[in-house]
Amino acid sequence: MRDFLKRLPKAELHLHIEGSLEPELMFTLAERNGVALPYASVEEARAAYDFTDLQSFLDLYYRGMSVLRTAEDFHDLAMDYFRRAHAEGVVHVELHFDPQAHLIRGVELETVMEGLGLARRQAERELGMSTALIMAFLRDRPAEEAMSVLERAAPYWELLDAVGLDSAERGHPPLKFRDVFQRARLLGIPRVAHAGEEGPPEYIREALDLLEVCRIDHGVRCLEDPDLVARLRDEGVVLTVCPLSNVRLKVVERIEEHPLPRLLDAGLRLTINSDDPAYFGGGVLDNFLACEQAFGWSEEVFIELAGTAIEAAFMSRERRLALHRQLAESV
């Protein structure tokens, strides 16, 4: 099964590039930039990744990314991830990035865009991998700040495949960002949002109705609201689910209790993703393998999930057709 899952052409739609920062690279960049880390070693860093909820992870996630300072750092971060993903049979990656987390510590948007842009072109050239870029707003910071980041990104609007919404969910409903997302809509930029990870089903409704998103990131708490599940099914809304993340952040106790099988039975369109692979113990292939072990899914289920990811991805028609063909030939 491992060989089969590795061979499947996988599109990853939910990945925070800052969450792909492995401790080894964190230490290399800390030394390169003279940044002090709260860990004495790589092992000590990994041992600290023991989370009780989303916030306890975010505290370490924002601290870890303090080593990212130059365009070269962002390039190295992204290329490091693209190479690992490529080795797992990932053919398309959609990267969320958090500009506010860099701006507030004095790292300019230009620096981030230059480094990520270089890596994206290199991944296409050297690995034959396609990528998409999702600029995420931090929902636990003011909406006015998100709006000013969107305006500041004007030179890059054409490069953004979507804007997203992430960080601490509880107490920060999508409603707070209605104006920012409506501005993005007027600019012709597609929208996605994290909703229903730790937050209530109502946040998923708000993301659909007020932010007019085309996909929901996580969305697993929709099961608490049968009417919402029916709506997601009827409208064909795709959820980008991250099973290992949900276990590590205690959204669920154990992978065997993950709602994925119930979501599938409800007829929802799902994809499997890694979220923050350096912190949650694995990439897309590990997430696929964990599902196989926990739920005993057949090859057909994984083919369907891989197909949904290709359908729901931000990519050209030519690329989509090529990947559907690659999927058909891989099985």
Ligand SMILES: Nc1ncnc2[nH]cnc12
């Ligand atoms: N799982 C997650 N939820 C919300 N914000 C995030 N930022 C990085 N990972 C995240």
Ligand SMILES: [Zn+2]
């Ligand atoms: Zn996420």
